[in-house]
Amino acid sequence: MSQSPQIPSTMQAVVMHAPEDYRLEEIDVPRPAADELLLRVEAVGVCASDLKCYHGAAKFWGDENRDRWVEPGITPGHELVGEVVAGSEEALAHHGVQIGDRIACEQIVPCGECMYCRRGWYWMCGPHDMFGFKHYSGAMAEYMIVPSLARAHQVSKDLPPHHAAFSEPLSCSLHAVERAQLTFDDVVVVAGCGPIGLGAIIGASHKTPKQVIALDFDDDKLALAAKCGADLTLNPSKVDVVAEIKALTGGYGADVYIECTGHPSAVSQGLNLLRKLGRFVEYSVFKDDVTVDWSIISDDKELDVLGAHLGPNCWPAAIGIIESGVLPMEEICTHQFGLGDVQKALDTVGDSSGASVKVSIVPGL
Structure with missing residues (x-):
């Protein structure tokens, strides 16, 4: 077993006990098995799904029998980056790393054995274990x-660690963009300029379509969207975005709509502003059920409606974009908190004023 010197015996970790009952505890530093690595956590992003988990959201990915996302005794946190500090030669070789390397891990821990994994669709793994939600403790801790x-x-x-951790949401956004199958002639509309929406704007702009249009109710986030590659920004509280986009496209409508808000109204908005034979990509996780006129999808427009989940096969691209230095990362990564301020971090993500974009926890702050 190779390891860095001075790994302590105990650490601070956020431990889930029940919905709205997360506790900062002093627990033992986990000891890696022969095929495992020990990671010193450098940063972990706080996702909207972390907030929904905290508040006791029902429905768990791939398991309709579970009534809560909270798994008592598990540490949350899946947008992670850290330094490899211990591991056997076997484990290091398996992951292609050395002691001291910095790694980010995909949020899913696929089983490798179910039908989805065998067919190469690992991000839809049947058991669907994920860091911080089911069997694997996540990164809101000093070590994992x-x-x-x-x-x-x-x-x-x-x-900076919190910039590196943005590779998780960015990979998710890039997957949504990949699902859209953009072409050079496409007018692409991205609804929502939070972390996922900004990532979709970044990904879409890298595909060089005809135009990328960003929608949000927050003018500051629209300004950030422009820095991330949006050619045009529209505030639905100030303009009729459906009419505006149809006017820009000769009355036809946009070619592609990528929904990143999680608000039901954004779904009908997208259906209405798309042209016939357009493509609708849904990334959000919704708190409430969505009701729309389904005939728009079929009889009216014959739309392609595509879902997107996680960030499969997009991680190298996401990491490369961040490493290239082209993104306004200081403006994207707006808030950092220590482990002791996990409640403040969650509250900041849930703040409806829109003051934050990407919120992170950085152990040691």
Whole structure:
């Protein structure tokens, strides 16, 4: 077993006990098995799904029998980056890393054995274990285990840790963009300029379509969207975005709509502003049920409606974009908190004023 010197015996970790009952506790530093790595956590992003989990959201990915996302005794946190500090030669070779390397791990820990994994669709794994939600403790701790089934990617140590951790939401956004199958002639509309929406704007702009249009109710976030590659920004509280986009497209409507808000009204908005034979990509996780006129999808427009989940096969691209230095990362990564301020971090994500974009926890702050 190779390891860095001075790994302590205990650590601070956020431990889930029940919905709205997360506690900062002093627990033992986990000891990696022969096929595992030990990671010193450098940063972990706080996702909207973390907030929904905290408040006791029902429905768990791939398991309709579970009534809560909270798993008592598990540490949350899946947007993670950290330094490899211990692991056997076998485990290090398996992940292609050395002691001291910085890695980000994909949020899912696929089983490798179900039909989805066998067919290469690992991000839709049947058991669907994920860091911080089911069997694997996540990164809201000073140290964590990286199991052999995890998918790890090296990240430059020159990046601030909370910037490096943005590789998780950005990979998700890039997957949504990949699902849209953009062409050079496409007018692409992205609804919502939070972390996922900004990532979709970044990904879409890198595909160089005809035009990328960003929608949000917050003018500051629209200004940030422009810095991330949006050619045009529209505030639905100030203009009729459906009429505006149809006017820009000769009355036809947009070619592609990527929904990143999680608000039911954004779904009908997208259906209405798309042209016939347009493509609708849904990334959000919704709190409430969505009701729309389904005939728009079929009889009226014959739309392609596509879902997107996680960030499969997009991690190297996401990491490369962040490492390239082209993104306004200081403006994207707006808030950082220590482990002791996990409640403040969650509250900041849930603040409806829109003051934050990407919120992170950085152990040691």
